[in-house]
Amino acid sequence: MTIRDESHEREQVSCDDALAEIYMLLDRECTPERDAELRRHIEDCPPCLEEYGIDEQIKQLLARKCGGEHAPAELKSRLKASIRNTVAERYGWTMAETEIRIERTTEPPTIS
Numbered sequence: 001m002t003i004r005d006e007s008h009e010r011e012q013v014s015c016d017d018a019l020a021e022i023y024m025l026l027d028r029e030c031t032p033e034r035d036a037e038l039r040r041h042i043e044d045c046p047p048c049l050e051e052y053g054i055d056e057q058i059k060q061l062l063a064r065k066c067g068g069e070h071a072p073a074e075l076k077s078r079l080k081a082s083i084r085n086t087v088a089e090r091y092g093w094t095m096a097e098t099e100i101r102i103e104r105t106t107e108p109p110t111i112s
Contacts, residue, residue: 013041018048020087022055029080 018041024030025038042048071079 013037015041015045015048017091018042018045019051020090022052023059023083024087025052026056026059 018038021030021034021038025035025042028035030038042052
């Protein structure tokens with residue numbers, strides 16, 4: 001009987017991957033599995049941990065200094081899409097996202 005070490009079978013996260021996805025991690029936009037992989041790497045890699053800490057502080061500082069104002073939803077959506085596309089292009093990932101929009105009309109439908 002062979003005991004398998006699953007930690008060696010998992011794909012290792014590189015520093016480039018971790019740094020490219022730090023803001024996705026900070027914004028909690030990663031899948032739970034990817035979140036765990038990135039956090040494992042960051043906890044074991046002092047340079048990435050330092051960068052993560054700096055980026056987290058910058059994000060908190062911006063939130064405080066912007067007075068709680070929120071960017072318009074459309075701007076957030078475009079920025080997220082741009083970040084996802086950049087990460088996808090850099091690493092050759094294919095990403096799909098579906099958006100459903102339900103709108104209410106002001107006039108009720110007429111019955112003939």
